[in-house]
Amino acid sequence: MTITVATLGFPRIGPRRELKTALERYWSGKSDPAALLAVAADLRARTWARQRDLGVDHIPSNDFSLYDHVLDTSAMVGAVPVTYGWTGGPVALDTYFAMARGAQSEADGADCGHHHHAIDAPAAEMTKWFDTNYHYLVPEVSADQDFELASTKALDEFAEAKAQGIHTRPVLLGPVTFLKLAKSKDEGFDPRSKLDALLPVYAKVLNRLEQLGADWVQIDEPCLVLDLDGVDRAALHTAYRVLARTAPGVKLMLTTYFGGLEDNLETALALPVAGLHIDLVRAPDQLDRVLANAPTGLVLSLGVVDGRNVWRADMEKLLTRLEPLLATDRQIVLAPSCSLLHTPIDLAQEKAIDPDVVSWLAFAVQKIEELVILAGALNQGRAAVAGAVAASTAAATARRTSPKIHDLAVASRMAAVTPEMARRASTFGRRRAVQIPRLNLPAFPTTTIGSFPQTEYVRKARAAHDKGDLTDAAYEAFLRAQTARAVAWQEEIGLDVLVHGEFERNDMVQYFGEQLSGFAFTKYAWVQSYGSRCVRPPILYGDVWRPRPMTVAWWRYAQGLTSRPMKGMLTGPVTILNWSFVRDDVSRELACRQIALAIRDEVTDLEAAGAAVIQIDEAALREGLPLRRADWDNYLRWAVEGFRLTASGAADHTQIHTHMCYSEFNDIIAAIGAMDADVISIETARSKMELLDAFASYAYPAEIGPGVYDIHSPRVPSVAEMADLLRAAQSRLSIGQLWVNPDCGLKTRKWPETRAALVNMVQAARQVRGGV
Ligand code: GLN
Numbered sequence: 114m115t116i117t118v119a120t121l122g123f124p125r126i127g128p129r130r131e132l133k134t135a136l137e138r139y140w141s142g143k144s145d146p147a148a149l150l151a152v153a154a155d156l157r158a159r160t161w162a163r164q165r166d167l168g169v170d171h172i173p174s175n176d177f178s179l180y181d182h183v184l185d186t187s188a189m190v191g192a193v194p195v196t197y198g199w200t201g202g203p204v205a206l207d208t209y210f211a212m213a214r215g216a217q218s219e220a221d222g223a224d225c226g227h228h229h230h231a232i233d234a235p236a237a238e239m240t241k242w243f244d245t246n247y248h249y250l251v252p253e254v255s256a257d258q259d260f261e262l263a264s265t266k267a268l269d270e271f272a273e274a275k276a277q278g279i280h281t282r283p284v285l286l287g288p289v290t291f292l293k294l295a296k297s298k299d300e301g302f303d304p305r306s307k308l309d310a311l312l313p314v315y316a317k318v319l320n321r322l323e324q325l326g327a328d329w330v331q332i333d334e335p336c337l338v339l340d341l342d343g344v345d346r347a348a349l350h351t352a353y354r355v356l357a358r359t360a361p362g363v364k365l366m367l368t369t370y371f372g373g374l375e376d377n378l379e380t381a382l383a384l385p386v387a388g389l390h391i392d393l394v395r396a397p398d399q400l401d402r403v404l405a406n407a408p409t410g411l412v413l414s415l416g417v418v419d420g421r422n423v424w425r426a427d428m429e430k431l432l433t434r435l436e437p438l439l440a441t442d443r444q445i446v447l448a449p450s451c452s453l454l455h456t457p458i459d460l461a462q463e464k465a466i467d468p469d470v471v472s473w474l475a476f477a478v479q480k481i482e483e484l485v486i487l488a489g490a491l492n493q494g495r496a497a498v499a500g501a502v503a504a505s506t507a508a509a510t511a512r513r514t515s516p517k518i519h520d521l522a523v524a525s526r527m528a529a530v531t532p533e534m535a536r537r538a539s540t541f542g543r544r545r546a547v548q549i550p551r552l553n554l555p556a557f558p559t560t561t562i563g564s565f566p567q568t569e570y571v572r573k574a575r576a577a578h579d580k581g582d583l584t585d586a587a588y589e590a591f592l593r594a595q596t597a598r599a600v601a602w603q604e605e606i607g608l609d610v611l612v613h614g615e616f617e618r619n620d621m622v623q624y625f626g627e628q629l630s631g632f633a634f635t636k637y638a639w640v641q642s643y644g645s646r647c648v649r650p651p652i653l654y655g656d657v658w659r660p661r662p663m664t665v666a667w668w669r670y671a672q673g674l675t676s677r678p679m680k681g682m683l684t685g686p687v688t689i690l691n692w693s694f695v696r697d698d699v700s701r702e703l704a705c706r707q708i709a710l711a712i713r714d715e716v717t718d719l720e721a722a723g724a725a726v727i728q729i730d731e732a733a734l735r736e737g738l739p740l741r742r743a744d745w746d747n748y749l750r751w752a753v754e755g756f757r758l759t760a761s762g763a764a765d766h767t768q769i770h771t772h773m774c775y776s777e778f779n780d781i782i783a784a785i786g787a788m789d790a791d792v793i794s795i796e797t798a799r800s801k802m803e804l805l806d807a808f809a810s811y812a813y814p815a816e817i818g819p820g821v822y823d824i825h826s827p828r829v830p831s832v833a834e835m836a837d838l839l840r841a842a843q844s845r846l847s848i849g850q851l852w853v854n855p856d857c858g859l860k861t862r863k864w865p866e867t868r869a870a871l872v873n874m875v876q877a878a879r880q881v882r883g884g885v
């Protein structure tokens with residue numbers, strides 16, 4: 114039986130971020146819908162043709178999206194909340210973007226240019242797609258929800274490809290995962306209870322696809338790698354029984370990714386589908402169990418190439434595992450572990466990275482090439498592709514032994530890490546006793562999270578410097594002036610613990626990655642984060658160490674401008690790790706420990722330079738939580754250990770702060786306490802201090818600044834509003850524990866609202882102090 118190759122999805126943004134440019138032109142009123150849709154169609158056509166030319170047998174359609182595939186699914190089934198003014202029928206482009214980005218009527222000064230909206234509605238909630246850094250728009254389903262086919266995108270794109278001579282396998286987000294991700298504003302209502310109403314829309318889509326000529330449809334149910342309850346399992350059984358009956362003409366490739374099926378294996382194998390895709394990168398061990406238990410007729414799609422990371426596959430190793438499958442009768446498809454959405458597009462564009470490092474990498478296009486070679490080796494014997502397999506082996510060997518990856522000094526330092534190194538010398542109480550007289554702060558001390566507005570002006574100067582249009586000296590002078598102004602202004606409005614403003618930083622991870630050994634930076638390797646927003650994660654390829662101090666000079670300059678405490682500002686190891694493409698040759702735990710040692714060196718140097726307060730941001734600690742509850746403890750153990758190793762070189766008299774974004778901390782509050790920071794600032798304003806509920810059962814041991822205003826919006830909160838939040842916090846925490854700060858860094862804000870909000874915040878602190 115011939116082994117075929119599938120792609121589960123391809124990046125949408127375009128090799129040069131063409132989609133981003135087109136979207137932003139449209140949103141700013143510089144182009145019309147036709148221009149935007151033409152760019153999108155052109156990208157799709159090129160993507161399909163490219164995959165065909167590379168030799169893909171099952172080319173996806175409907176994997177493209179103008180913004181987000183979950184939002185596309187909401188549109189497909191007509192799950193459009195009433196606030197967006199939709200009254201049935203096809204969901205219009207501007208309704209779709211209103212859900213994605215919010216919309217305001219013209220009078221309110223919207224950012225949507227000439228597109229006139231009669232409505233004023235906030236964007237739908239956005240959250241992380243499983244454990245990736247891609248964000249989707251959370252579907253909203255109401256208790257009286259009706260579903261209808263309200264977007265024919267899936268059908269249209271199939272027909273579009275067909276007209277270009279390309280037969281595709283359409284991709285749909287499955288109904289069970291869709292409802293499991295959905296939320297409702299109706300108290301106590303579980304969207305999963307709407308399954309029966311939803312299925313007819315899916316059946317209709319499948320029937321229409323069949324009429325158009327589709328034979329296979331990829332139906333994604335990544336919920337199958339999560340902890341499922343009885344309701345979920347019953348939903349899966351119902352959904353696929355109904356679809357098998359109502360749409361018998363299309364074969365479904367039930368697609369799972371981001372983990373193993375584990376205890377859901379039996380459920381998955383009992384579903385009446387024609388094929389099953391499993392992730393063999395995250396869960397290689399599940400292959401044997403699937404082979405042993407899957408019905409003989411079930412087509413197996415094996416995700417053997419990492420769709421989430423940038424490393425070149427070791428083909429010899431893979432072939433050794435796959436060749437025995439040839440002896441079975443089973444029909445096999447080779448695929449990436451998940452959609453290639455999460456990888457950059459084409460390595461061939463990167464001319465500036467170290468060629469050795471390049472030889473270890475594979476982006477989306479290269480991963481498809483690998484799959485085609487693997488299939489060739491299996492179908493025709495290794496000899497048919499001997500050159501390619503040998504090249505892959507050579508690269509794998511070179512990488513395993515490269516001195517660019519393996520640093521003996523790092524290894525010996527790692528070996529010398531003791532448990533004591535991850536422990537502060539004294540308890541929080543003793544540390545506090547020496548920090549209080551040194552810092553001499555009022556009750557409810559005020560501070561900010563680090564960055565001040567990265568205005569157009571700042572970004573232009575950086576771009577000019579990068580291009581060589583601004584000399585090092587001129588750029589340095591510019592940054593100093595920005596910093597000095599920010600420091601003077603903080604003194605003027607009466608903040609207690611100051612920050613330098615982070616004007617010199619492009620990004621809180623990149624800034625450190627660029628100064629550490631072991632990281633590579635790409636030029637075009639963009640990955641979609643949400644909508645038109647893309648990130649270029651650093652590539653962590655080797656052992657990490659810090660050649661020289663990274664932040665001390667800026668800290669020293671800023672502290673020299675004021676007699677108030679100036680925070681040293683660092684990004685923590687867990688966040689650097691979680692926002693990078695990481696090595697696959699060592700564990701995340703080990704990589705984290707190496708980064709921790711490097712940042713620990715910076716803590717030591719800042720302390721020696723005189724910093725009394727050092728903040729180590731762990732913005733991404735929570736988002737690194739594994740998908741399965743059973744894996745949480747292990748992750749939290751090494752993540753907390755990584756933070757402590759970073760912080761614990763500090764003496765008692767140095768106050769260590771940390772900061773975390775996103776509000777849901779109640780379930781991991783004990784782990785956060787175990788980080789043993791002296792002060793934590795944490796997002797709470799958006800959830801109206803929901804965090805405080807955790808303190809009913811858990812006595813938070815140290816000081817804490819629950820964010821008193823949401824920095825994600827330009828809205829300026831009033832003094833009374835922030836004072837109220839502080840009083841609410843005071844009811845659960847002791848007065849000496851509380852700090853006053855915004856939810857997060859201010860870099861995305863503009864100066865006018867930042868000024869107004871911080872002035873009010875300082876006023877609110879004074880008010881509650883007065884009440885003390
Ligand atoms: N210190 C960083 C800043 O203020 C923290 C950002 C973050 O938590 N995402 O920008």
Ligand code: ZN
Nearest residue numbers: 773774857858
């Ligand atoms: Zn934050």
